[in-house]
Structures are given as structure tokens and as C-alpha cells.
Amino acid sequence: MLRPERMSKVSVTGSKRVMDEVIETVHGLKLLHVVDYDGSWAGFEPGDPGEEAESISETLVTVRSIESILDVDEEDAGPSRIVSDEEVDAEIADVRARVNELDDRRSELREERREVDERLSSMRPFAKLGIDLDLLSGYDSLETRVVEGREDQIREALSEAEGIEEFETFAEANVVALFVYPEEGHEAVLEDALVGVEAAPLTVPDAETGPDEYVATLEERKAGIDAKLEEVDDELEELKLDAAGFLLAVEEQLSIDVQKAEVPLSFATTDRSFIAEGWVPTSRYDELEAALHEEVGEHVECEELARVDYDEAAAGHGHGTHDDEPGDAGDADRQPAAADGEGEPAEVRSDGGQTRSMHGDEPPVVQQNSTVVKPFEMLVQAVNRPKYSELDPTIILFLTFPTMFGLMIGDVGYGFLYMALGYGLYRFFESPGIRSLGGVAIWCGVFTTIFGFFYGELFGFHTLSYVFWQDIAGLSYAPLEKGLDSSFALLWLVVSLLIGVVHLSLGFLFGFVNDLEAEGIVPAYLDNASWILMIVGVWTWVFSHSASASKPDFLFTVFNGDPVSLGFGGFSATVGLAGVGLFLVGMVSMIAGEIRHEGPMVGGLAGLIESVNALVHVVSYARVAAVLLAKAGMAFVVNLLVVGAYQDDAGLHFLDASTATAPQGAELMFPGIISTDAGLAVAAATFVAGALVFVVGHILVLILGITSAGLQGVRLEYVEFFGKFYDGGGENYEPFGYDRTHTTE
Structure with missing residues (x-):
């Protein structure tokens, strides 16, 4: 998951007389990511497009113009069909003539109507x-x-x-x-x-x-023109219904034909031979080789030039190891094959031990993530596709983003609504981006539900606390609270800081692995491991009893009984001093790295200033606790307006809807819109008003949950986490071929 699929660079060499068969075979496989020939080989030129390419392109332009006039889209497609050249030539001419006639009439009527309006x-x-x-x-x-x-x-x-x-x-x-x-x-x-x-x-x-x-005369004339326009529109709509499926099928078939006709432009060719190079997933190279051998036989040579390792791609070599006995390419450039006098390709051979290869040594990227994790690739690609040599952070995004989102919202009712919204996006939209967004929403809803269960909240009410945690589990209250009326607020602040320590350290660990493969152990340590030492060191000191008089007490109590008992009351002063030492070692290493990049003066000063970020960047994660409390407060206010609440020594409680009276000894905060013992008519009116406030209020909280918890979570991922290791810029794997939807072979 952390690495893209391993890629192999391959070469397909053969006689020009079998080039069309090779193109058909490779196109049908949809496997080879073709690399453009850069013109660097003596005696080789980029290939010429097929003779029919220009006429096919012109017909394709005509078809798309007709589709535009008829407003044809994918929803108008009929069943898939076989499209023949004779059918295209005959029917397109007829449809074009009918469409042009109707479109001309419509244009004339619109111009006449415009003059009348003037x-x-x-x-x-x-x-x-x-x-x-x-x-x-x-x-x-x-x-x-x-x-x-x-x-x-x-x-x-x-x-x-x-x-x-x-x-x-x-x-x-x-x-x-x-x-x-x-x-x-x-x-x-x-x-x-x-x-x-x-x-x-x-x-x-x-x-x-x-x-x-x-x-009056002009109005009458305008009405007549509108009637004629409606007739023309009806005729165009009828024509659209008749021809839409055919047009979409023809467009698809012509797009495929153009692909095949123009791909020789990426080949290196002589009068009698051609060479095509590209990338295939290493696991599927044998499939490509077998298909070419079966369809073309000995008239074409398929060779695996290199299997690119991630560390070699990171170092910029572009050629990989040759384990599993791929074709012999060496570390130098590959010499292209010659062709014999009969137009048959000669044996692929090296010239004086030197080999030559086309440009494009950075492999395209195929991210390897499971179906569950795959929707989060959209969030990664919103920044940029990972390079072949980089670690893919999608799995970490899958583990951290929904967790932070669920922690901030934490409500079973909202969780189910987010899951329903995500399912709707995934189920009813065809766009891959929207479907991926739906998958992300589903997982955010799952974690929101999980945290909501432990908070005991259902649309801001503590219903689950009473029904499950008290009546079934036998606890006095839910295991966790949002923190509106307890020390849980301080707990969530500390938890947010700990999330920051782990998240940032993981980002620098990713950066360490990337730089280790690209530059070696010393640059990787100076630019990344030094920051891990600084972050862990300074926050170890923060949570230690060293200089404890100057630190807030909650750092040592939130995990030691107030509000949860985990038996942690802070590190000892000795451990805290060790953390200071760790921070200093990391700071010196980081400054050395800055000096290596910027020089002694600039690098030294920049390093000193940057060292503060070991503290500041972690504090940035306090926004998690802030959003958690804000969302809890907003839901509480909505429910307070609807049913009212009172406060006693045990905390805040919502009123029973049948009364506006607080228990004896408790303080009434607000009676609530629907908490009334008035007459039936007044009670009905207040119930409707309360229901309206409840629905609208929680919809607003739901939406603001996306805009606040979602955006803050994305910011922490992109700015804090990605910023520590991620460059992106990988090339998308685009194999030569076409996914047919409207045609069949």
C-alpha cells in the first residue's frame, strides 16, 4: 500500500509490415503506457500516422459537432453495437444533412425573433x-x-x-x-x-x-415564430432520440481508430522497422509478451529492458534491477534493433556493449490500495499524484482523516447521516471523483458513529448514555464526554497535542524513508530524523515534572483520574531533562542540514528560527479540540432551544418535553420551545416550531461539520503531514487502449 505497483520498461521491435497487428494487439490489452520517441537515435525518425488518420479525425469532429447541436450526452446512449465503416459513411451523411437543415432553420427563426424583440x-x-x-x-x-x-x-x-x-x-x-x-x-x-x-x-x-x-402585431408575429421554433426543437429532439445511441457509438469507434492511427507518432521508425517503448506493471509483462507472440509470432521481439526499483527511481537512475532475468539492458542506453533486407527485424543486439533507450525513465504511477482505502486516493491526488519513488500516504490518510473527523463530530445521528450522504454520492453518481468523495464520507460517518457511541450522543442528546451505558453496561455515564461541563475539555486538548506529535513524527518518518533511498543516510537523518528527535524531545519535556511549577496542572491529571484513569501523571524530571537533550541533539542536526542547503550564515539562522516549529506545529493540532467543543456547543444550543435544560451539581440536563420546570434545587437555564403545559392548540403550535428549529438547526450543524471538521482535518493532512515529506508530481499510468461502453467488437 505504501508503494506504487512495480513497473517494467519494455521495448517492442519489429518489421513495419506487422506494425498494424502489433498496434491492434497492444490496444486490445490496454496494458502498455507508451513513451514518446525523442528523436535522439541516428537513422530513426518518429513514425507517421496512418493514411486514414486525417479523414477519421474530420469525421470525428463532424460527429461531435452533431452531438453538440442535438445536446447528446451519455444518458442518451442505447445498447452497445458493432459499428462498420459503411454504416458510418452512409448514416452520418444522412444525419448531418437533417441536423444542418433543422439547425439552419432554428438559427433563422432565432434571428427573426431577435429582430422582433428589438x-x-x-x-x-x-x-x-x-x-x-x-x-x-x-x-x-x-x-x-x-x-x-x-x-x-x-x-x-x-x-x-x-x-x-x-x-x-x-x-x-x-x-x-x-x-x-x-x-x-x-x-x-x-x-x-x-x-x-x-x-x-x-x-x-x-x-x-x-x-x-x-x-399587438409584433407580439402576434413573435408568438408565431415561437411556435415554429418549438416545432423545430421537437424535430431535433425526435432526431436526437433516433440517432443518439448511434452517434455515441460512432464517436467511440472513431476515437479508437484515431488512437490506433496516431500512435506511430510515438514510435522510432526506419523505412522497414519500428521500435515502441513503454511501461507495463511488472506482474503483467508476461501477459504482454505472450499476447504479442500468439498474435504476431516471431516477426516481433518483446524485451523487458528494466524492472525499476523504488530506490533507484528515487536516485534518478531510471533503470532498475534485473532480477527474475528480464531482458539484458544493462545500465547504459539500449541500441535499437536493425532490420534485414527483407524487412524482418534483425536480432536485438547491443553495439559495443552500449545500449540506448528512449526518454521517459521515470515510471508512471499505479497506486496500490485496497478497495476500502482507494477513495482516499482522491484526497492525495488533489495535491498531486505521488512519484514512483515516494511513499504513498493514502493508507495513512485513510487511518487518520476519518479518525480526526469522527473525534471532532462524534454523534451517532450525524454519523448515520454522513454515511447516507456518502452512499448517495457513491451510488447515484458516475463521476469517479464524486464516487470517491462518497467513499470518504462513508468512512467519516463510520468513525463519527463510533465516537458518538462512546460519547453516548444522538443528535446532541445523551440518549445512548442512559439507554446503553447506564441501563445495559451499568456505568454511571458514557465513557467519554465532549467536555462542555467537565475537565474532558482539557483532556481533548492534550489528546489533540498527542495526535500532533504522532502525526508529525510519522510525516518526518516518511520523509526519512524517501530521502534515505534518494540521497543516503546522512541527508535523510539531517533533514528528517532530526525533526523527530526535536518533536519527541520537546514534548517529552512538556509532559514531564521538570519545571512543573510553570506548567498547567491538567498536563499531569487528565490521564491520572481527572477525567480518565490511565495511571499516567507525567514523566519524571529526569526523563524531562533527557527530552531536552534529545531536542538539542535534533536541533544541532537540523541546523547542520540547513547549513548544508543554505550555507553557514543563512542556514544557521534559519535553523535556529525553524527549531521553534517543533513546538508550534504540534500546537496547531489544538484545532481538533477546538472544533470538537464548538460542534458540541452548537448541537447543545439547538437542543436547548427546542426542549430546554437545567443545571444541578451533576452537570447539565435537558428538560422533559412535558414540563418547563426544573427539579427542586436545580437551576433552569431555558424552558425550551416545546416544553410547555399550555393548552392543546398552543402545545401543537410550539411543537411544530420546535420541530422546525430542531431540523434546521441540526442540518446547519451537519453542514458546518463538513466545513469545519472536514476542512480542518484536510488542512492538518495537507499542511502539517504532507508538508514534511510529500512532493508529488508522478505521471499517471495511461495504457494505450480504450474502455468500450457504446461499441463492441
């Missing part, structure tokens, strides 16, 4: 006025204009303007018609008068009828 938009203001259009223009002595604006502002401006002898306005809503008679010797007075007034001019349309009649 004319309606320009005519409606004049219809509001109710004035015939011929009365709004064509005067010799009057200046007229129709504007959008406030009539009172316009009249005020006209009354104060110079050169106007008389004016009149007609307004409806915000549309104003202006008629101005200028004084003798004045012209264009209306334009000057409206300067500074918010009045947008409207162009008087050219129409022979009145505005109302003209608008």
Missing part, C-alpha cells in the same frame, strides 16, 4: 404614451422629443431654460413626450435645456399604425 423593445415606451407616432415628429415650428426620465425634473429644466416661449409634456410611467415652442430667433433650445437632466432620448419608430396596434 422592435418591440423600441415600440413599447411609445405604446405607454398612447400618442400616435405621426404626432411626435414632422413639425416646422415645434421641437419634439421622447425621453425616459422624471417628468418633474424635465419640466423644471424647461421652465428655467432660455429661449423657450411655451412647452408641454405628456408622460406615462417614466416615458415623457416633450413639445417645445422656441422664442423668435432661437433654435435647438430643447437640446440645451436638457443638459444636466437625466433623460435618455428614444428614437421614434417608423410605423404607419398606432403604437398599440403595432405592438
